[in-house]
Amino acid sequence: MASQKPSIPKGTRDFGPVEMTKRNYIFDTIREVFTNYGFAPIETPAMENLSTLMGKYGEEGDKLLFKILNSGDYLKKADETLLSQKESTRLTTQISEKGLRYDLTVPFARFVVQHQHEISFPFKRFQIQSVWRADRPQKGRYREFYQCDADIVGSNSLMNETELIQIIEDVFHRLGIPTLVKINNRKILAGIAEILDASDKLTDITVAIDKLDKIGYEKVKQELSVKGLSNDQVMKLDPILKLEGSNLQKLHAIEQVLMQSETGLKGVRETQLLFELLQTAEVHIPVELDLTLARGLNYYTGSIIEVKAKDIDMGSICGGGRYDDLTGIFGLPDVSGVGISFGAERIFDVLEHLDLYPQTVNESTKVMFTNFGEKEQLFCLKIAKLIRQKGIRTEIFPDSVKMKKQMNYADQKNIPFVAIVGTNEMEQQKITLKNMNSGEQELLSIEEFMSKISQPLLIKK
Amino acid sequence: MASQKPSIPKGTRDFGPVEMTKRNYIFDTIREVFTNYGFAPIETPAMENLSTLMGKYGEEGDKLLFKILNSGDYLKKADETLLSQKESTRLTTQISEKGLRYDLTVPFARFVVQHQHEISFPFKRFQIQSVWRADRPQKGRYREFYQCDADIVGSNSLMNETELIQIIEDVFHRLGIPTLVKINNRKILAGIAEILDASDKLTDITVAIDKLDKIGYEKVKQELSVKGLSNDQVMKLDPILKLEGSNLQKLHAIEQVLMQSETGLKGVRETQLLFELLQTAEVHIPVELDLTLARGLNYYTGSIIEVKAKDIDMGSICGGGRYDDLTGIFGLPDVSGVGISFGAERIFDVLEHLDLYPQTVNESTKVMFTNFGEKEQLFCLKIAKLIRQKGIRTEIFPDSVKMKKQMNYADQKNIPFVAIVGTNEMEQQKITLKNMNSGEQELLSIEEFMSKISQPLLIKK
Numbered sequence: 064m065a066s067q068k069p070s071i072p073k074g075t076r077d078f079g080p081v082e083m084t085k086r087n088y089i090f091d092t093i094r095e096v097f098t099n100y101g102f103a104p105i106e107t108p109a110m111e112n113l114s115t116l117m118g119k120y121g122e123e124g125d126k127l128l129f130k131i132l133n134s135g136d137y138l139k140k141a142d143e144t145l146l147s148q149k150e151s152t153r154l155t156t157q158i159s160e161k162g163l164r165y166d167l168t169v170p171f172a173r174f175v176v177q178h179q180h181e182i183s184f185p186f187k188r189f190q191i192q193s194v195w196r197a198d199r200p201q202k203g204r205y206r207e208f209y210q211c212d213a214d215i216v217g218s219n220s221l222m223n224e225t226e227l228i229q230i231i232e233d234v235f236h237r238l239g240i241p242t243l244v245k246i247n248n249r250k251i252l253a254g255i256a257e258i259l260d261a262s263d264k265l266t267d268i269t270v271a272i273d274k275l276d277k278i279g280y281e282k283v284k285q286e287l288s289v290k291g292l293s294n295d296q297v298m299k300l301d302p303i304l305k306l307e308g309s310n311l312q313k314l315h316a317i318e319q320v321l322m323q324s325e326t327g328l329k330g331v332r333e334t335q336l337l338f339e340l341l342q343t344a345e346v347h348i349p350v351e352l353d354l355t356l357a358r359g360l361n362y363y364t365g366s367i368i369e370v371k372a373k374d375i376d377m378g379s380i381c382g383g384g385r386y387d388d389l390t391g392i393f394g395l396p397d398v399s400g401v402g403i404s405f406g407a408e409r410i411f412d413v414l415e416h417l418d419l420y421p422q423t424v425n426e427s428t429k430v431m432f433t434n435f436g437e438k439e440q441l442f443c444l445k446i447a448k449l450i451r452q453k454g455i456r457t458e459i460f461p462d463s464v465k466m467k468k469q470m471n472y473a474d475q476k477n478i479p480f481v482a483i484v485g486t487n488e489m490e491q492q493k494i495t496l497k498n499m500n501s502g503e504q505e506l507l508s509i510e511e512f513m514s515k516i517s518q519p520l521l522i523k524k
Numbered sequence: 525m526a527s528q529k530p531s532i533p534k535g536t537r538d539f540g541p542v543e544m545t546k547r548n549y550i551f552d553t554i555r556e557v558f559t560n561y562g563f564a565p566i567e568t569p570a571m572e573n574l575s576t577l578m579g580k581y582g583e584e585g586d587k588l589l590f591k592i593l594n595s596g597d598y599l600k601k602a603d604e605t606l607l608s609q610k611e612s613t614r615l616t617t618q619i620s621e622k623g624l625r626y627d628l629t630v631p632f633a634r635f636v637v638q639h640q641h642e643i644s645f646p647f648k649r650f651q652i653q654s655v656w657r658a659d660r661p662q663k664g665r666y667r668e669f670y671q672c673d674a675d676i677v678g679s680n681s682l683m684n685e686t687e688l689i690q691i692i693e694d695v696f697h698r699l700g701i702p703t704l705v706k707i708n709n710r711k712i713l714a715g716i717a718e719i720l721d722a723s724d725k726l727t728d729i730t731v732a733i734d735k736l737d738k739i740g741y742e743k744v745k746q747e748l749s750v751k752g753l754s755n756d757q758v759m760k761l762d763p764i765l766k767l768e769g770s771n772l773q774k775l776h777a778i779e780q781v782l783m784q785s786e787t788g789l790k791g792v793r794e795t796q797l798l799f800e801l802l803q804t805a806e807v808h809i810p811v812e813l814d815l816t817l818a819r820g821l822n823y824y825t826g827s828i829i830e831v832k833a834k835d836i837d838m839g840s841i842c843g844g845g846r847y848d849d850l851t852g853i854f855g856l857p858d859v860s861g862v863g864i865s866f867g868a869e870r871i872f873d874v875l876e877h878l879d880l881y882p883q884t885v886n887e888s889t890k891v892m893f894t895n896f897g898e899k900e901q902l903f904c905l906k907i908a909k910l911i912r913q914k915g916i917r918t919e920i921f922p923d924s925v926k927m928k929k930q931m932n933y934a935d936q937k938n939i940p941f942v943a944i945v946g947t948n949e950m951e952q953q954k955i956t957l958k959n960m961n962s963g964e965q966e967l968l969s970i971e972e973f974m975s976k977i978s979q980p981l982l983i984k985k
Contacts, residue, residue: 458562
């Protein structure tokens with residue numbers, strides 16, 4: 064076969080050792096915090112039945128699902144008319160019954176329903192896996208990327224929202240990223256629309272409010288008129304548009320507006336209680352009520368959470384909320400869930416940009432033995448074994464090639480120590496240890512070498 | 525939409541928390557040993573271009589690849605004749621240009637060639653990722669499963685084989701699985717066929733030798749005759765069929781037979797040197813020369829390695845070998861590679877069967893606080909925060925429901941300690957700590973509680 068120039072599908076990526084170590088640092092941090100709060104790991108298959116996935120992400124989402132061609136003679140039962148008319152869309156489900164997961168939430172809902180009798184509720188699970196979307200690839204948008212989700216299902220308590228925000232605080236504290244948490248409640252938004260007698264205009268209203276900072280009070284009012292709100296309706300919205308003060312002051316103002324909406328007042332009370340819980344839990348990162356926060360509006364039914372990195376324009380790096388009936392579609396109604404999802408790709412970019420990776424992510428092998436030939440490599444094998452038993456990462460250069468090549472290898476792999484063993488060293492039963500940072504070399508006894516190599520590296524930033 | 529009974533594609537699996545923890549124990553062990561020998565992690569995309577995958581696993585392999593349907597109007601450019609004649613196989617590449625990876629070796633070869641200028645050789649990488657095969661699912665055979673591979677490319681040295689066998693020893697020592705390593709060398713097999721002037725019958729010969737234990741010396745000779753070997757040829761094979769003694773004795777006998785085969789003698793010398801290196805490295809697990817070992821015969825060009833668990837009939841739990849020109853197909857010839865792959869699924873089964881999981885894999889949350897209401901949960905939030913800061917996994921039951929339900933939850937989740945905080949405890953600023961194993965309860969001050977909960981659990985097996 065002729066040789067081919069290798070490439071990978073657009074929108075996908077290879078991760079080399081350096082990127083992997085950085086990514087694992089992020090995943091390990093998130094995983095550690097999740098488990099510290101009692102969340103347990105699960106994994107679901109990359110492929111789900113298309114019937115599980117279709118219709119869950121809207122019409123656009125259906126198109127963005129990667130579909131797997133059925134195995135074997137997949138055209139056998141396909142409709143001939145559809146084939147001859149090249150009806151791609153309608154043919155799809157006849158030749159494909161599986162798709163790659165699009166997110167972790169729908170597979171999780173499916174998991175909960177399928178395993179409901181093995182699960183003890185409330186079920187706290189986390190899941191760190193890839194998802195796939197046939198989106199147009201662009202900067203920062205990939206067709207394969209990781210999601211890191213934590214959800215609790217089977218509990219209505221606001222303790223869960225509290226815990227998720229504590230998790231957000233812990234994760235970003237450990238990563239060293241200064242963040243701002245914004246929260247909202249779908250019930251407040253619904254209440255506002257209800258009071259205005261404009262439940263159908265919920266999206267228009269939140270979009271308009273969202274522009275307050277940019278276009279100002281008067282223009283927002285104009286926009287709301289254009290969207291069909293009467294003067295009277297816009298007047299009622301006035302206190303909302305002029306919200307200011309602390310979170311509790313804002314909530315108080317909203318409460319006054321929503322006096323006639325049972326749903327709205329419920330949203331206010333939930334949010335008040337959440338702030339109280341966060342205060343007790345001594346959450347120190349800023350948490351701010353933001354009525355314009357409407358992510359996944361058609362999806363969430365209660366709290367909505369979004370996290371932004373301060374001092375860097377990167378969009379949301381974590382988000383989530385409460386959905387009251389996610390498992391209903393799979394036959395298990397009235398199970399409330401609340402969850403958050405960390406955006407690993409953006410967190411990676413933030414850490415790169417702010418240069419926040421700890422020195423340890425650059426460490427791979429601690430000591431490499433040079434290879435001067437068969438006798439020397441036998442000597443090194445014995446010493447290397449002793450060091451590895453102490454859990455110290457050790458390599459022996461496998462080939463007896465030029466010293467320069469061996470040193471280059473150590474250098475490029477960022478190995479801090481090279482142990483040089485030649486005829487002289489072997490005769491004296493000693494090892495020359497070269498510090499690759501300082502360039503210093505020392506002739507050491509095996510005991511001295513072992514002791515030196517066992518010391519922790521000085522962390523330099 | 526009507527609710528649907530949830531299920532997953534056949535041959536795939538969900539992993540719940542208990543399985544996940546056990547699987548992670550296996551992956552973590554393997555990953556730790558790999559890094560201890562200086563192997564660095566990489567990841568490749570789940571989807572590769574079909575041109576990368578097709579033709580690499582034989583005709584049967586091509587059929588077992590999961591293919592991804594192209595996005596959008598995938599039928600637009602499809603050949604109308606193929607469509608009307610329902611030519612599934614020939615149509616495939618017209619409507620699909622991506623497939624799911626089938627193993628980690630081909631994507632690795634593609635990675636090495638694509639990134640050859642960023643890599644410093646010899647390149648030691650490990651990769652722990654899922655692979656997908658459209659195989660008929662059966663007991664122990666899945667359509668999605670993990671592979672754990674370590675390979676070195678760009679070095680011909682037998683130090684690499686030595687290191688891989690040391691890795692095998694370390695991994696199974698840590699996991700507590702008694703194992704037997706079998707090794708062979710493709711060059712010895714080729715030499716035997718050469719001496720017999722029957723290079724085309726290499727497979728027949730190894731298959732026949734493989735039956736020696738089962739059907740005996742005479743029947744094997746009969747079988748070889750049936751396969752077309754002359755009496756003279758079978759005679760020459762005699763010393764091979766009667767091999768016995770230590771590895772070195774066997775090698776000596778083989779050497780006598782192969783005196784006229786340059787390739788064969790090369791294989792003998794390589795194997796002798798490998799045994800010498802293993803002895804110096806003080807490898808204690810049994811390593812046995814086995815001429816019948818022919819896994820991946822058309823693939824490997826030098827050493828062949830296979831590992832079996834002792835005392836349990838489970839087939840191979842790890843295997844590998846050397847391939848001299850894997851990257852040639854992607855345009856980079858003459859780069860030798862050698863690698864091993866751990867079979868995580870079978871290792872999982874062996875650990876289950878021999879009950880070898882350490883107690884720690886069952887630990888999730890260490891302490892759960894009960895929830896008796898809003899005041900109590902505020903009290904618990906503060907204490908829980910202090911404990912989590914010590915890295916102790918802690919939960920607060922989120923809902924103020926019946927005590928029995930809360931205790932059941934702790935019980936099912938295998939949580940060893942429950943902290944009970946009611947009105948009495950709050951008044952006294954104390955906590956009742958219940959040991960879920962012994963059933964004992966103690967009323968403790970917050971300091972006593974903190975100290976007690978910080979002690980390591982006694983490990984019981």
